[in-house]
Amino acid sequence: MDVREYEPKSSLVSPQHPKTRAKYPFIDVHNHPRFPMQAEQARKMLADMDGLNMRIMGSLFVRGGNNERLKSAIDSAQQLAPGRIFFFASPDYSGLDDPGYAQKAAAQLEKDVKLGARGLKVWKDLGLNIKDAKGERIHIDDARFDPLWAMCGRLKVPVFIHTADPKQFWEPIDKNNERWLELQEMPGRRRDPAKDPSWEQLITEQHNVFRKHKNTIFIDAHLGWLGGDLGRLGKLMDECPNVYTEIGAVLAELGRQPRYAREWFIKHQDRVVFGKDTWAPTEYYSYFQVLETADDYFPYYRRRHAFWAMYGLDLPDEVLKKLYYRNALRIIPGLDATGFPK
Ligand SMILES: [Zn+2]
Numbered sequence: 081m082d083v084r085e086y087e088p089k090s091s092l093v094s095p096q097h098p099k100t101r102a103k104y105p106f107i108d109v110h111n112h113p114r115f116p117m118q119a120e121q122a123r124k125m126l127a128d129m130d131g132l133n134m135r136i137m138g139s140l141f142v143r144g145g146n147n148e149r150l151k152s153a154i155d156s157a158q159q160l161a162p163g164r165i166f167f168f169a170s171p172d173y174s175g176l177d178d179p180g181y182a183q184k185a186a187a188q189l190e191k192d193v194k195l196g197a198r199g200l201k202v203w204k205d206l207g208l209n210i211k212d213a214k215g216e217r218i219h220i221d222d223a224r225f226d227p228l229w230a231m232c233g234r235l236k237v238p239v240f241i242h243t244a245d246p247k248q249f250w251e252p253i254d255k256n257n258e259r260w261l262e263l264q265e266m267p268g269r270r271r272d273p274a275k276d277p278s279w280e281q282l283i284t285e286q287h288n289v290f291r292k293h294k295n296t297i298f299i300d301a302h303l304g305w306l307g308g309d310l311g312r313l314g315k316l317m318d319e320c321p322n323v324y325t326e327i328g329a330v331l332a333e334l335g336r337q338p339r340y341a342r343e344w345f346i347k348h349q350d351r352v353v354f355g356k357d358t359w360a361p362t363e364y365y366s367y368f369q370v371l372e373t374a375d376d377y378f379p380y381y382r383r384r385h386a387f388w389a390m391y392g393l394d395l396p397d398e399v400l401k402k403l404y405y406r407n408a409l410r411i412i413p414g415l416d417a418t419g420f421p422k
Contacts, residue, residue, distance in 0.1 A: 084261065090389065094376050099368035102133040103397075105420050106404035109138040109412065110240070110301060110328040110355025113165065116156035126161055128361045135405070135419055138355075138412075140168045140201040140240060147191060154196045163416040168240055169197035171228060173206070177213045182224045186231040193235050198412050199299075200232050202241040207282045217277065220285035221292070229289060233296035238324070238411050241289075242301035244282040245269065247308075262384035279305075290320045297411050299353060300325045307333025310344045317351055324411060327367075327403075328355035332380050335370045335390030342393040349399045353408045371395050371403070 113125065129137065139153070150169060157165040169192035175181050189200060207220045218224075220243060232239050248259035250271045257263065263270055271279070283305070290298050300323055306313035307330040317323050325348075327334065334341040345352065356364060363381045373392035380390050395403070405420045 084264065087383070090377060090379070092377050096375050096378060097369065097373045097392075098365060098378075099372060100365055101131065102364075102368050102404060103372050104401055104404045105133050105135040106354050107136040107138070107408040107412075107415070108134055108356050109299070109353045109408050110140060110326055110357050111137050111359055112141045112357075113137060113139045113359060114141055115139065115153040115160075115165065115167075117160060119160055122160035125359075126164065129164065132361060132364050134364075136164055136166065136408075136415055138166050138168065138198075138240075140170075146172075147195060150192055150197060151195055163418075166198045166412065166415060167196065168199040168201040169193070170201045170203065171206075171225075173210050173218075176210070176218065176224065182227045185225070186227040189228060189231050190235065193237055196414075197237070198414055199237040200228070200239045202239060202243075204242050204244060207243055207285060208276065220282065221288040225289075226292070229293040229296050233293060236297075236413060238297040238299050240299045240301060240326075241286065243286040244279055244305055245271070246305055247279045250276070250279045258387075259384070261387065265384055287316060287320075290316070290323050294320065294322050296322060298323050299411075301355070302326065302328055302357075303330045303333065305330075310337070310340065314344060314348060317348055324351045324353060324407065326353050326355040328357035329385070331367055331370055332382075332386035332388070332390070334393060335366075335380060336386070336388050338370075338374075338391035338393050342395065345393065345395055345399055345403070349402050350407060352403050353411075354403055354405075366390065371400065 210218045248257050249269050251257050253263045303325050366381045370390050374394035375392040377389045380386050409415055409417050
């Protein structure tokens with residue numbers, strides 16, 4: 081047998097409270113449903129959302145500065161799923177070397193928000209792949225984006241920002257790498273320290289932006305890839321009251337440290353929003369069990385993220401409500417608040 085196949089079934093017998101539905105209605109701020117959508121597909125998605133108790137889902141797919149596409153997506157969602165879907169726009173990186181780029185990018189965002197975008201989505205290509213005409217990497221904290229970040233603050237729309245990737249992707253693929261299996265299955269995720277900017281460099285550039293633009297709300301996606309160092313993330317959030325975070329695809333980091341993560345959630349309860357990042361209804365069950373129960377040692381849905389089992393955080397109801405909907409309703413403008421408990 082190859083180590084890749086090793087998957088021992090737990091023989092532990094202990095009280096378990098698996099969940100198929102969240103305790104409160106919730107908002108998934110980090111997903112990627114593609115609109116325009118076929119009516120049949122939308123009906124199925126809404127039925128699945130209802131089953132999970134998901135009221136609203138964010139669609140962060142719309143690429144750079146394309147008003148036509150943004151508008152057709154918003155119109156389609158308005159028709160097929162009124163009040164259930166919101167959209168974030170993303171920056172257009174073309175023309176980065178033009179002297180007027182900074183103003184143009186800010187003006188584009190203003191137009192996107194007028195059309196109905198509720199925020200700005202910035203993906204990891206900024207920092208890793210976006211280059212200027214000379215082939216130089218554009219840093220995340222490059223001053224040419226300052227007017228764009230400032231515009232988000234002025235319009236009171238959040239910036240949802242995903243920077244870099246799990247730190248283990250930069251580390252040697254050896255027996256000590258916690259993401260060894262993932263790097264075997266998806267070798268393209270490996271980062272080359274000789275060519276790519278370092279993980280620490282990217283994270284530092286991102287934090288520089290947070291510090292420089294205190295009037296703009298940033299949602300640092302995937303726990304800012306600091307789920308394995310919540311103390312550092314908490315310190316950043318203490319220093320920058322404009323920084324929020326989100327738990328998409330990093331549940332396994334929380335589920336392996338239930339006591340500290342619970343304490344951390346209670347301390348930062350006003351600053352974390354719910355996200356998942358991929359639409360697979362049954363995978364949400366693990367999220368509910370980790371967040372809501374005090375169960376011990378139960379399986380997680382994706383082996384390449386974690387070879388360990390989960391433990392429940394047993395979050396207090398008030399903290400759950402903030403994570404599930406209150407924080408998102410407060411920082412994302414224009415969401416329909418009906419149907420959420422007080
Ligand atoms: Zn995503």
